[in-house]
Amino acid sequence: MSFLSCILPILKIYLLGLKVLLAQLFSRPFKLPVMPRQDGKVAIVTGGSRGIGYEVVRHMASLGAHVIIGGTDEREGLTAVRRIREEHKEANVEFQKLDLASLRSVRQFVQGFDGRGLPLHILVNNAAVMLVPQGRTEDGFERHLGVNYLGHFLLTRLLLGKLRDCGKCGSRSRVVTVSSSAHRVGEVRLDDLNGGRCYSAHTAYCQSKLALLFFTAHLQRRLDREGSAVSVCAVDPGVVDTALYRHLWPPLRLAQGAVAQLLFRTPAEGAATVLYCALEEEEERGGGGYWANGRREMTSPPTLDLRLQQGLWDASCRLVGVAQD
Known part of the structure; x- marks a missing residue:
């Protein structure tokens, strides 16, 4: 690949x-309305120890849900658990370790969860890495692909039976996956998912967030x-x-500290739409879709x-070792 084709995604x-x-800067962040009590419901939140995930866990727990942090x-x-209980x-x-x-x-986490006989009403796929140095996961996947997408793909597939069992008319089970506007400049290359031809952490991150949208749309259609x-x-x-954002180019990382209070959302504000999609009554918001700042939005073409959705589904099933149907 040419230098231009490698640098263009970064720009x-x-x-x-x-x-x-x-x-x-010119819009108000979505303010989460009062959510219904979640007594008796069980939720799993990946990456729930800090940031957006922590705010999701904290709010769900305050409403009576039994929340399991996977990290x-x-x-x-354990520090996050202690803070919430205080x-x-x-x-x-x-x-629980995940x-x-x-x-x-991932399989050990699900096996342990299944062994407890708990139901599962809500799964929040929140954990992510961004712009990490080039490397491979334990299973040989590019790190953004493996952590952000394939790990959550397998986790969701293995927990789907529990979610199906707990879903019912008027109170559907929920799978809420945290993606990013970065998907809009992403590209899923089925013949080079690991980015071997021209590696860029920026390209890999965008691909992983776009892959999550493909998975979300395809899974919803299958469930329907x-x-x-x-x-x-x-x-x-x-x-x-x-x-x-700790792996940003150093000058941009310094700029983040200077402008964060003015331009960035707080973790609680970032968690608001996640919580809305996970907890609001179904008839209020409708099922599925792509959401930002409290409302449904169009994704990239x-x-x-x-x-491409089907192709990624089939490839993902092969990579993680689960049946396609």
């Missing part, structure tokens, strides 16, 4: 980021065909002041390509 993502920041850092996870004495929240960079860890009461949607939380 696109920073221009897109500038556009999003300007939009946030890699046990100390950070704020809400009756909070039913816990931490490394999305390891298909073995079989009549399952499970709603699957993707959320763009906006540009949020979290540790996700490639996400509507049904053949």
Whole structure:
């Protein structure tokens, strides 16, 4: 590939980021309305120890849900649990080890969850890496692809039976996946998912977020065909002041600190649409779709390509070792 074809995605993502920041400057963040109680419901939130995920867990726990944080850092996870319990004495929240960079860890997490006999009403696929140095997961996948997409793909597939069992008319189970506006400059290359031809962390990140939208749309269509009461949607939380940006080019990372208070959303503001999609009554918001700042939005045209959706689904099933149907 030419130098231009490799550098162009990098320019696109920073221009897109500038556009999003300007939009946030001149718009009010979505304010989460009062949500219904979630007593008796069980939720799993990946990456729930900090940032957007932590705010999702904290709010769900305050409404009476039993929330399980899935994450890699046990100390950070237990600290998050302690903080939430200090704020809400009756909070039913816990931490369980889950490394999305390891298909073995994902399977062990699900096996442990299944062994407890708990139901599952809400799955929030929130954990992510962004612009990390080039590397491979335990299973040989490019890190953005493996953590952001394939780990969540397998986790969702393995938990789908529980979600189907808990879904019912008027109170559907929910799968809420945190994507990004970066999907708009992404491209899914089925013949080079690991980015071996011309690696760019920026390209890999955008591809992983676009892949999540393909998965979301395709899974919702399959569930609708079989009549399952499970709603699957993707959320763009906006540009949020979290540790996700720590791998930015150093001058931009310094600029982040200077402008974050003015232009970035807070983690609580970034979590608002995630919570809305996970907790609002179905008739209020409708099922599925792509959501940003509290409302449904159109995605980029490639996400509507049904053949590409199916192709990615088939490839993903092969890569993680699950049946296609």
